[in-house]
Amino acid sequence: MAFHAKKLINDPNDVVTEFIEGLVETYPGLQYLDGFPQVKVVLRADVSGGTYDKVAVISGGGSGHEPAHAGFVGEGMLTAAICGDVFASPPVDSVLAGIRAVTGPMGCLLIVKNYTGDRLNFGLAAEEAKSEGYKVETVIVGDDCALPPPRGIAGRRGLAGTILIHKIAGAAAAAGLSLADVAAEARRASEMVGTMGVALSVCTLPGRVTPDRVGPGKMELGLGIHGEPGAAVADLQPVDVIVSHVLKQILSPETNYVPITRGSRVVLMVNGLGATPVMELVIASGKAVPKLQLEHGLAVDRVYTGSFMTSLDMAGFSISIMKADQAILQRLDAATKAPHWPVGVDGNHPPAKIPVPLPPSRSTKSDESLGRPAQLNAQGQILEVAIEAAAHAVKKLRDNLNEWDSKVGDGDCGSTIYRGAAAVLEDMQNYPLNDATETVNEIGSSVRRVMGGTSGILYTIFCKAAYAQLKASTQGVVTSKNWAEALEASIAAVSKYGGASAGYRTLLDALIPASAVLQERLKAGDDPATAFLLSSEAALDGAESTKHMQAQAGRSSYISGEILASVPDPGAMAAASWYRAAALAVKYKYQTPS
Numbered sequence: 001m002a003f004h005a006k007k008l009i010n011d012p013n014d015v016v017t018e019f020i021e022g023l024v025e026t027y028p029g030l031q032y033l034d035g036f037p038q039v040k041v042v043l044r045a046d047v048s049g050g051t052y053d054k055v056a057v058i059s060g061g062g063s064g065h066e067p068a069h070a071g072f073v074g075e076g077m078l079t080a081a082i083c084g085d086v087f088a089s090p091p092v093d094s095v096l097a098g099i100r101a102v103t104g105p106m107g108c109l110l111i112v113k114n115y116t117g118d119r120l121n122f123g124l125a126a127e128e129a130k131s132e133g134y135k136v137e138t139v140i141v142g143d144d145c146a147l148p149p150p151r152g153i154a155g156r157r158g159l160a161g162t163i164l165i166h167k168i169a170g171a172a173a174a175a176g177l178s179l180a181d182v183a184a185e186a187r188r189a190s191e192m193v194g195t196m197g198v199a200l201s202v203c204t205l206p207g208r209v210t211p212d213r214v215g216p217g218k219m220e221l222g223l224g225i226h227g228e229p230g231a232a233v234a235d236l237q238p239v240d241v242i243v244s245h246v247l248k249q250i251l252s253p254e255t256n257y258v259p260i261t262r263g264s265r266v267v268l269m270v271n272g273l274g275a276t277p278v279m280e281l282v283i284a285s286g287k288a289v290p291k292l293q294l295e296h297g298l299a300v301d302r303v304y305t306g307s308f309m310t311s312l313d314m315a316g317f318s319i320s321i322m323k324a325d326q327a328i329l330q331r332l333d334a335a336t337k338a339p340h341w342p343v344g345v346d347g348n349h350p351p352a353k354i355p356v357p358l359p360p361s362r363s364t365k366s367d368e369s370l371g372r373p374a375q376l377n378a379q380g381q382i383l384e385v386a387i388e389a390a391a392h393a394v395k396k397l398r399d400n401l402n403e404w405d406s407k408v409g410d411g412d413c414g415s416t417i418y419r420g421a422a423a424v425l426e427d428m429q430n431y432p433l434n435d436a437t438e439t440v441n442e443i444g445s446s447v448r449r450v451m452g453g454t455s456g457i458l459y460t461i462f463c464k465a466a467y468a469q470l471k472a473s474t475q476g477v478v479t480s481k482n483w484a485e486a487l488e489a490s491i492a493a494v495s496k497y498g499g500a501s502a503g504y505r506t507l508l509d510a511l512i513p514a515s516a517v518l519q520e521r522l523k524a525g526d527d528p529a530t531a532f533l534l535s536s537e538a539a540l541d542g543a544e545s546t547k548h549m550q551a552q553a554g555r556s557s558y559i560s561g562e563i564l565a566s567v568p569d570p571g572a573m574a575a576a577s578w579y580r581a582a583a584l585a586v587k588y589k590y591q592t593p594s
């Protein structure tokens, strides 16, 4: 199937020039050369060719790989980036313009990814610059490890490992080295790095129709960065498996692409290809480090995670591994003003990260649970069945709650409630069930520890308020009147802190009617179990009635009335569900005392 991707652009022909204009507006240290649309060169605003007293480091290539290359222009990295059109090598005149703009008496180093167009355009520009009297050296980077050694003349492709070469050469130049020495460091580094990519989708070129080549449930291994097909198509695997495969391929002794052997020190780069969330990239890095250490016997000295050399909006990542020594690490750690080089990565890695111990609470109250009594009294037994029934009921409702929440919120209400209920069931073996007041407090602690989300904090407040009310009003046994007052106090607290009242389409719309009926039935002289059961019917009715309410609290308040009318409020349904289950269990227990 082919599709026309949605893009936030104007004329597809202007994307590169408009990118450059935006880039220099964003970073005061960057400038661009006059000469749009043919000449697209980003350079350091503080460098002027005639007088620049360091080696200029210049790179570039087709656009579509942002932030490469222009985002790596800055003191300590590139002096200029020559931008071609999307996935098209820049013309000779642009490269020449860039060389003239930033090259002083020390000369310039051109770092070129190994693609025929780039080699030819940068190569011819280098020759012409030399004939104008400039000192020019060129380093070609071909770090692709996905394919067996090519038989033709093309050689290996240049991929994200090139960014590490930019950094090393830029730092060497900033340190004042000669052109020959900067080029030698860059060349040496380029022989130490290997890269391989994995794609989950192809990229969409601005203004063009894109074939959905990869297809659902599939991934491409060993792709280039221009949307060209990967070396192999495979079923999508967990990232753990993908990372293992890619590392093995890069470090393969058969291809012997990188001079890395057991005991080597390396740096790792996990590079997003344009549409991969940071979370997924960081997960991949977290998995790659121990694999490099334990499976390959390598010391991982630095980890760079982010989007460095993308392929427009391709989903996927590439992994680069570079053999490191002290000299390389020093260049990688050197300060730079290049806006897209990551900060906070320098410095030695400990062999393993031990988490910082949780700081103890300053409160004098012991965090120890009071513990489950050996023998449950009558109230303890009722409490036990009620809690168990309530927790099981909302656990069962997880998928429904998530489904409703996905229509009116973020789709996690059931999972949040499930976490709380599961923790309550697990912790219950330590609840002091003969002491209802303390048990309520313990339920609050379980919920607070695991639940999170809006309902997590609301139920924590709910339990705290109930606990405070029970503590103040009971001596020993908790009466039904005490429970009713506790429910009322909890509702008041949730309303106070959450700002919602009756009719706001929240969990209060189940609990407020329940509380009213409970009080009313107890006053009318009903036995506690019956009053509880009748009030639970009011909770269910209240929860159902939320369908007809316009939301005024929580995420649902941003949703149209039409969508809201199709489902009840998930929080209210959850509240009614646990309340109803507890009431039924209590009623049953009263009828069949042990």
Ligand SMILES: Nc1ncnc2c1ncn2[C@@H]1O[C@H](COP(=O)(O)OP(=O)(O)OP(=O)(O)O)[C@@H](O)[C@H]1O
Pocket (backbone or CB within 6 Å): 405, 409, 410, 411, 412, 413, 414, 416, 452, 453, 454, 455, 456, 458, 494, 498, 499, 500, 505, 506, 507, 508, 553, 554, 555, 569, 570, 571, 572
């Ligand atoms: N101010 C409020 N007062 C009382 N209940 C609220 C309030 N805001 C939201 N709720 C209840 O919380 C339920 C949603 O709980 P959930 O834990 O899923 O929160 P969320 O909106 O997903 O937010 P997040 O998980 O990001 O905190 C809603 O269905 C509603 O019943």
